[in-house]
Amino acid sequence: MTKKTILTSLIASVFVAGKSIAMPTPDAVEPQFDENDDPTYYVTYGEGDRLDPSTEKPLNLIQIYCKEQAVDFASDEDMDECRANDDLVEMKYGWMDFSTYKGWRAYHAECHVCHGPDAMGSTYAPSLMMSVKNGLDYMDFYTIIANGKGVAEGAQEGNVMPAFGENTNVEPHINDIYRYVKARADGKIRRGVRLPKLPKFKE
Numbered sequence: 001m002t003k004k005t006i007l008t009s010l011i012a013s014v015f016v017a018g019k020s021i022a023m024p025t026p027d028a029v030e031p032q033f034d035e036n037d038d039p040t041y042y043v044t045y046g047e048g049d050r051l052d053p054s055t056e057k058p059l060n061l062i063q064i065y066c067k068e069q070a071v072d073f074a075s076d077e078d079m080d081e082c083r084a085n086d087d088l089v090e091m092k093y094g095w096m097d098f099s100t101y102k103g104w105r106a107y108h109a110e111c112h113v114c115h116g117p118d119a120m121g122s123t124y125a126p127s128l129m130m131s132v133k134n135g136l137d138y139m140d141f142y143t144i145i146a147n148g149k150g151v152a153e154g155a156q157e158g159n160v161m162p163a164f165g166e167n168t169n170v171e172p173h174i175n176d177i178y179r180y181v182k183a184r185a186d187g188k189i190r191r192g193v194r195l196p197k198l199p200k201f202k203e
Helices: 002-010 074-086 100-112 128-133 140-145 169-186
Strands: 044-045 061-066 088-098
Touching: 061 074, 088 100, 100 169, 128 169, 140 169
Parallel strands: none
Antiparallel strands: 044 088, 061 088
């Protein structure tokens, strides 16, 4: 059984009948930066689940953990165990900051064609999620997107990365795209989800 099938089964197991459970969205937060002044994400968790009354599906199920690891990084064997034993599964409900949401939106508008849905890669472009997880830092991330990456910089022949430094659909959003990819790399956001977001921050 594939990971996708197991994940679908796990998600399906949290659907419950009944009316919508009201759950107020927390307040907005300003765009986040870490101790190195690099952009980063903010996530806050809510108690219980929030349901869409028309579908009875959770609206803010943000991640599923199998044996204390995000499902994207769990082995097939672990996923099989979690499917058989609900005690090994943890559902995390919550919201990401609006900047990370904008990064999710910009990524899927401009980047997913090559780098795959949910930053997971494709047959001709690497997984940005795994690149960041394996040590690609913000400055290199920004530089590659802005300036591109040719064969001389390590790209494979025929699969070079074009420069997006003058693309107005990409360049203004690189910080937010990094926030989204970093959250994926850190296992905070599951794949295949419309990102539950906090309100837009107003200065």
